[in-house]
Amino acid sequence: DARVTQTPRDKVTEMGQEVTMRCQPILGHNTVFWYRQTMMQGLELLAYFRNRAPLDDSGMPKDRFSAEMPDATLATLKIQPSEPRDSAVYFCASGLGSSSYNEQFFGPGTRLTVL
């Protein structure tokens, strides 16, 4: 049963610290999305990649957030320095192909708390 995996599942950190979240997309999927979920804003798209290349990161605060795909099996989302307003659940999703028809499969999320 292929699944998207994310680590860590929970992260508590102090303001100013660096946070790195990792995502392993389903093997063979070539599209990866990062979403953030908060009570106030709901689910927001932060960035997405196709074939490891970033296609759109307009939803991401550029000064502190960065997203990369070092290889096809790993996507990372980094926050440096972290702030309390970054507290949220961060979801990774992967899909096969670039068509708008393709379903996205979501990971379990990383719950980030910045104190």
Added chain:
Amino acid sequence: AQSVSQHNHHVILSEAASLELGCNYSYGGTVNLFWYVQYPGQHLQLLLKYFSGDPLVKGIKGFEAEFIKSKFSFNLRKPSVQWSDTAEYFCAVNSYSSNTGKLIFGQGTTLQVKP
């Protein structure tokens, strides 16, 4: 810009009651429509999707949704809810023409089913 509105933020029903959750989208072109469900503490899962054809689509767990193009709506229905349907429900849309798979989510509706 595309947007998705879910008018019911919190719905409380008794078991066996019928369910209808509203979803309206704002976009002038051809869209693909999705409903995702997030059970407590879990990741998002696809309930159903509409791409074309019969505007009444059936999904998993007895859910269905009807696409009404003239009303820009894609409401989710279930004739008889169960306690296990307690979850958060998200309507989402992507643009057929953008061909990116990028999803725009509604704010979500929390459904609480009382036993």
